[in-house]
Amino acid sequence: MIPDTLRQLVDATDGQREADWQGRRLLLINADWGELAISLQGAQVLHFLPFAPEAGRAAGARPATGTEDGWLWVTPTPQPMPGAIRGGIPLCWPWFADESPDGKGPMHGPARTAAWRVEAVDDSVSGSGVEIHLSPEQRLHDQLVPNAVVHANGQRLSVELMTRHTGTTPVKLTGALHTYFAVADTHQCRVEGLAGARYLDKLEHFAEHHQQGELGIRGSLDRIYQSNRPVILDDGQRRLAISKQGSDSTVVWHPGDDLPSDTPATAGMRFLCVETACTRVDPVWLVPDGQHLLSTTIGREATSA
Numbered sequence: 001m002i003p004d005t006l007r008q009l010v011d012a013t014d015g016q017r018e019a020d021w022q023g024r025r026l027l028l029i030n031a032d033w034g035e036l037a038i039s040l041q042g043a044q045v046l047h048f049l050p051f052a053p054e055a056g057r058a059a060g061a062r063p064a065t066g067t068e069d070g071w072l073w074v075t076p077t078p079q080p081m082p083g084a085i086r087g088g089i090p091l092c093w094p095w096f097a098d099e100s101p102d103g104k105g106p107m108h109g110p111a112r113t114a115a116w117r118v119e120a121v122d123d124s125v126s127g128s129g130v131e132i133h134l135s136p137e138q139r140l141h142d143q144l145v146p147n148a149v150v151h152a153n154g155q156r157l158s159v160e161l162m163t164r165h166t167g168t169t170p171v172k173l174t175g176a177l178h179t180y181f182a183v184a185d186t187h188q189c190r191v192e193g194l195a196g197a198r199y200l201d202k203l204e205h206f207a208e209h210h211q212q213g214e215l216g217i218r219g220s221l222d223r224i225y226q227s228n229r230p231v232i233l234d235d236g237q238r239r240l241a242i243s244k245q246g247s248d249s250t251v252v253w254h255p256g257d258d259l260p261s262d263t264p265a266t267a268g269m270r271f272l273c274v275e276t277a278c279t280r281v282d283p284v285w286l287v288p289d290g291q292h293l294l295s296t297t298i299g300r301e302a303t304s305a
């Protein structure tokens with residue numbers, strides 16, 4: 001689910017172009033393999049719709065209008081600059097939530113509101129698709145340097161957030177690929193693959209629990225699962241496989257009825273955040289010349305033929 005204004009920009013794109021949306025520069029791609037939109041504020045993927053063949057649909061043919069509008073959700077309320085966009089895949093870096101070193105930094109770090117530039121767009125990648133390299137326009141940390149790579153094709157989307165240590169003293173790093181998935185109905189969702197995992201419940205002052213059975217979403221939740229395993233997000237209509245690297249935390253978040261002011265009730269039950277993260281339970285200590293790769297890959301669940 002994406003705002004009509006973003007849908008119109010994607011529809012008006014043939015191939016690849018840049019355009020302005022809500023005061024932000026976007027990279028838009030509408031190709032034979034699918035659709036992709038990235039905001040250069042935050043290097044944030046806002047939209048992805050692959051055209052992989054499904055039963056009854058020819059290879060490379062776009063889904064019938066109205067049957068599917070992408071795997072990611074973006075709030076329909078315009079987000080004033082220079083604030084963050086709620087939706088898509090915000091890059092939370094170099095800390096997750098309020099875990100800045102002095103406790104005073106912006107929620108989820110400065111990367112998601114910073115200006116990034118496209119370093120390269122490679123559409124010669126195997127399997128027909130695109131690989132986009134992005135870097136921040138300004139330094140965001142005195143010792144750490146991030147860059148992002150987005151891979152998209154007719155089957156899957158992946159986002160890689162690489163951090164390199166260019167300084168002289170060890171640095172603690174947390175962060176997240178804070179994915180807002182578009183779902184048919186939040187309360188019909190199941191997240192499979194977390195059964196038995198230990199989690200910290202942020203709604204209970206980080207009380208520790210273990211997940212009993214598979215996770216069904218019934219109301220508000222804000223949990224840090226200690227897990228490096230892939231999960232399946234099933235909303236009753238679509239099963240997406242979410243795998244990851246460099247992450248021992250999976251954050252599952254939805255505010256329930258207590259929606260943020262930028263999220264109208266009609267849109268509020270159409271998303272679920274399942275986040276590939278490094279948090280207080282698995283911070284990364286980066287040493288000089290070290291690097292860390294946080295990545296997620298999202299595809300349809302593989303079905304046995």
Ligand SMILES: O=P(O)(O)OC[C@H]1O[C@H](O)[C@H](O)[C@@H](O)[C@@H]1O
Nearest residue numbers: 097107108202222251252253273
């Ligand atoms: O509103 P935001 O700054 O984008 O944060 C949205 C949410 O992100 C994460 O999932 C945190 O676990 C939540 O506690 C937070 O409310």
